[in-house]
Amino acid sequence: MTSDHDVIIVGAGLAGGILAGVLAEGGRRVLLLDRGRSLAYSEIPGDHLRNHRLTLYGDHTTPDPAGHPRVFIDGAGVPHTVLPHDARYQLNAFTVGGGARVWGMQAWRFHPDDFRMATRYGVPDGSSLADWPIGYADLAPFYERAEHEIGVAGDHAGTTHAPRARDFPLPPVPRSPSAEWLARGADRLGWRTFTPPLAVNTRPYLGRGACIQCAQCIGFACPTDAKNGSHNTLLPRALASGRCTLVTRAHASRVLTDGSGQAIGVEYFAPTTTDSATLERRTARARTIIVSSGAIESARLLLLSASPLQPYGLGNHGDHLGRHVQGHAYPIAYGLLPPDVESSLLGPGVSVATTQFNHGNPGIIGGAMLANDFVKLPLIFWRQSLPPDTPRWGLANKRAMRDLFRRGIDVRGPVQEIPSPDSRVTLDPAVRDTFGLPVARLSGTTHPETVRTAEFMRARAEEWLRASGAERVWSWPAEKKFSAGQHQAGTCRMSADPRDGVTDPFGRVHGHDHLFVCDGSLHVTNGGFNPALTIMALAFRTAEHLLASP
Amino acid sequence: MSLSPSQLTALRSLLDRIIPADDFPGALAAGTDTYVLRHLLGDGSAGAHVLLLGFSQLDAETVARHGAHQTFATLLPPQQDALLADLAAARPMTFWPPPLAAAPWFHRLVELAHEGFYADPANGGNRDAASWGMLGYAPRTTPERAAP
Numbered sequence A: 001m002t003s004d005h006d007v008i009i010v011g012a013g014l015a016g017g018i019l020a021g022v023l024a025e026g027g028r029r030v031l032l033l034d035r036g037r038s039l040a041y042s043e044i045p046g047d048h049l050r051n052h053r054l055t056l057y058g059d060h061t062t063p064d065p066a067g068h069p070r071v072f073i074d075g076a077g078v079p080h081t082v083l084p085h086d087a088r089y090q091l092n093a094f095t096v097g098g099g100a101r102v103w104g105m106q107a108w109r110f111h112p113d114d115f116r117m118a119t120r121y122g123v124p125d126g127s128s129l130a131d132w133p134i135g136y137a138d139l140a141p142f143y144e145r146a147e148h149e150i151g152v153a154g155d156h157a158g159t160t161h162a163p164r165a166r167d168f169p170l171p172p173v174p175r176s177p178s179a180e181w182l183a184r185g186a187d188r189l190g191w192r193t194f195t196p197p198l199a200v201n202t203r204p205y206l207g208r209g210a211c212i213q214c215a216q217c218i219g220f221a222c223p224t225d226a227k228n229g230s231h232n233t234l235l236p237r238a239l240a241s242g243r244c245t246l247v248t249r250a251h252a253s254r255v256l257t258d259g260s261g262q263a264i265g266v267e268y269f270a271p272t273t274t275d276s277a278t279l280e281r282r283t284a285r286a287r288t289i290i291v292s293s294g295a296i297e298s299a300r301l302l303l304l305s306a307s308p309l310q311p312y313g314l315g316n317h318g319d320h321l322g323r324h325v326q327g328h329a330y331p332i333a334y335g336l337l338p339p340d341v342e343s344s345l346l347g348p349g350v351s352v353a354t355t356q357f358n359h360g361n362p363g364i365i366g367g368a369m370l371a372n373d374f375v376k377l378p379l380i381f382w383r384q385s386l387p388p389d390t391p392r393w394g395l396a397n398k399r400a401m402r403d404l405f406r407r408g409i410d411v412r413g414p415v416q417e418i419p420s421p422d423s424r425v426t427l428d429p430a431v432r433d434t435f436g437l438p439v440a441r442l443s444g445t446t447h448p449e450t451v452r453t454a455e456f457m458r459a460r461a462e463e464w465l466r467a468s469g470a471e472r473v474w475s476w477p478a479e480k481k482f483s484a485g486q487h488q489a490g491t492c493r494m495s496a497d498p499r500d501g502v503t504d505p506f507g508r509v510h511g512h513d514h515l516f517v518c519d520g521s522l523h524v525t526n527g528g529f530n531p532a533l534t535i536m537a538l539a540f541r542t543a544e545h546l547l548a549s550p
Numbered sequence B: 001m002s003l004s005p006s007q008l009t010a011l012r013s014l015l016d017r018i019i020p021a022d023d024f025p026g027a028l029a030a031g032t033d034t035y036v037l038r039h040l041l042g043d044g045s046a047g048a049h050v051l052l053l054g055f056s057q058l059d060a061e062t063v064a065r066h067g068a069h070q071t072f073a074t075l076l077p078p079q080q081d082a083l084l085a086d087l088a089a090a091r092p093m094t095f096w097p098p099p100l101a102a103a104p105w106f107h108r109l110v111e112l113a114h115e116g117f118y119a120d121p122a123n124g125g126n127r128d129a130a131s132w133g134m135l136g137y138a139p140r141t142t143p144e145r146a147a148p
C-alpha cells in the first residue's frame, strides 16, 4: 500500500502540534487534521460574554456548535442534550492550537509522587486509582524540552516540588503587590511560596514579542502572541519543514482498520474546497495513526472505530476505554484585600503559588497546588466574586462593585482527583452529530475522596487569605459532580499490562502496532497541577519514540 | 416580536432601578437597554417571548399596589424598589401566567442588565466603557504584532 503520508495526527491541539513538529522535522510526512480552523487574533474578539472563561452565549472558536452536542447524564440519571457553551459539555477549545490558544499558561511539572498515587496512598474503595507505568524520571527530559521549545517563564530555584536539571528559558512573571501580600501571609504560616511557571514570553523569545500584561488574558487570544503553545512554536516548525500538511475543518469520524484489526488510516469529513460549507467524506492512509483530540473526543473516536474484530472500540479489550474520566476539583477561597493593598489589573495575574500541600497531608489522599488567580474581568467578578451577602441589584450592588472590584482576591488550586471507573465517556444511543455519528455521553461522578481532598484544600486556601490579613474570607463547599472540562484526562490510561489500560507506556494502543493516543487521555492520574505541561512532555516523548522506531 | 410602548417604558424604568445612576452612569445612560432589547428581540426564542410578558406584569403589579392611575414608570424610586424587592422574594400580588414567574423573571432581568452593563462595549450595553471607567478597568490590548 502506498500513501502520501507516514503519519496521520487527529487533532492539531497542544499535543498534536508538538507531535507534528517533532515528526516532520524528523523526516516523517505528516497529515495533521483538526476539526477547527486556524484563527487569527482578530477572529477571537475580546468578547466578555463569549470566551473560554465565560461561555455565557458561546465562544468564538467552536466550529458549528449546534451540530455537535453531547449528552450529559445528571445525578438522577436523566440525560440532557447539551451544547458547547453549557458547562456540562466540558468544553476545551476546538481550534488549531487547542486549549492553549486561549489558556492561562500555567506550565507545571507533576510531582514525582503524582505518578505513584496507588503505591503511596493505597487504592480507596470504589476507585480505580493506579500508578503510572512510567515515573517522573522518564518524563523529566521531556518536561525540560517542553519548557525550552514552547517557552516557559519560571523561578528555577523556587520551583522545588520536582527535581529540575536546567533553568527555565524565560525569567518569571512579575509579582503584583497583592501577590507579595499573599507571599508575606504564607511566610507567617511557615509555607514556602514562589512565582509559578507560566508559558509566556516575559521577554521576546523564539521570534515573538513579550507579554504586555493586558487585562484580558485567560480565555482570550493574546494581542502580542506571547501566549505560548504549539500553535506558535512546533506547528510553524512542522509547516516550515515542508513535510506537514495541515487540513482544518477536517473532522475525523473513524480510525480505519484492516482485516487483521490493525489501524491503516482515518476517515474524516472536510470541506470540498477551502472555503466551502459543503463537507465531503474522505479517507487517508498512513503507517502510523495518532489520536490527539482531547480526552473526551479521543475516547469517542476509538469507540466510533469499533469493528467486527474489536466490537467495543479500539483498545477496549480491558474495558478501560472512556473510563476513569478526570479533570480537577478546583476549590476557591475568596477574600477582600485591606484597603491599602490593591489587586493589580495586570495580566496574566497568577504570580504566587505554593506546593506545600500537594502531598503529605495527614489522612488525605494527594492534595493540590494553590495559587492566586488570573487578572479578572468585571462581569466575571460580578457573577462570582462579590461577598455572598451583597445585594444582587440596585445602588448597593453598584457601590459594592465600585468599592470591591479592586480589592477582591482569591486563591485556588487544582485538586488531584481520585479516579472512578464509573466516570466515563460512552457513545449516546440516541443523539447524533451533524455527520450522523453518535455523540459523547458523559456519566458518573467524582469519587468521595476527591471531595474530601477538595475540602481540605479549601480550608488551606481560606487559611492563607486569613493569615495574609484579608478583611473577609468566604468559599463554597466542594460537591460531587462529573469532572472533566478544560483539564480532561484519563479516558485511555496507559498501562504496562494490556489488561490494565488502553495504551502502553508510550501511548501505543495495546494490541496495535501503529495506533497511538497522545493527549490527556493517557494520564492515569491527573496530578495536583494544571495538566498541560505533562501533556506536552508526553507528546515530545511519544514523537521521539516514533522517530527511534524502525 | 416587539415590545409595546408601555412595555418599553417599564423595561427602561426597571433597568434604571437594577443599576441606578449615581456619581457614575446607570444602566440607561450606558445604553444597557440596547443590549437587553437586542437580547430579548434578537434571538426570537420562546424564552425571550415569555420574558417580554413580564413588563406588562410589572404594570399590573403596580396597579395592584398603587391603583389604576399608576404605572411602574410613574412610581417614585423607593416605591419601585419596594415592588421589585417583593418580586425578588417571590411575593407578587398578581397572578403571573405560567411559565412566567415573578422571582425567576426578575432575577433573569438582573442578570441581563449586568451582563450588558459590565461586558465589553461591543456588546451594546456598556457605552463608552462607562462601567469599566467606574471600576478602573480597561483591557489594554494593542493590535497583534503578527498573526501566526
Ligand SMILES: Cc1cc2nc3c(=O)[nH]c(=O)nc-3n(C[C@H](O)[C@H](O)[C@H](O)COP(=O)(O)OP(=O)(O)OC[C@H]3O[C@@H](n4cnc5c(N)ncnc54)[C@H](O)[C@@H]3O)c2cc1C
Pocket: A010, A011, A012, A013, A014, A015, A016, A033, A034, A035, A036, A052, A053, A091, A092, A093, A094, A095, A096, A097, A098, A099, A100, A102, A103, A104, A105, A106, A107, A108, A218, A219, A220, A250, A251, A252, A253, A292, A293, A294, A295, A297, A298, A301, A486, A487, A488, A518, A519, A520, A530, A531, A532, A533, A535
Ligand atoms: C481557558 C483555558 C485555560 C486553560 N489554562 C490552562 C493552564 O493554565 N494550564 C494548563 O495546564 N492547562 C490549561 N488549560 C487546559 C489546556 O489547554 C489543555 O490541557 C490542553 O490544551 C490539552 O491539550 P490536548 O492536545 O490534549 O487537547 P486540545 O488542546 O484540546 O486539542 C485537541 C484538538 O483536537 C481537535 N479535535 C477534536 N476532535 C476532533 C476530530 N474528531 N477530528 C479532528 N480534530 C479533532 C480539536 O479541535 C482540538 O484542536 C486551559 C484551557 C482553557 C480552555
Ligand code: SF4
Pocket: A200, A210, A211, A212, A213, A214, A215, A216, A217, A218, A220, A221, A222, A223, A224, A225, A226, A227, A346, A347, A348
Ligand atoms: S496578559 Fe500577556 S500573555 Fe496574557 S493575553 Fe495579555 S499580553 Fe498576552
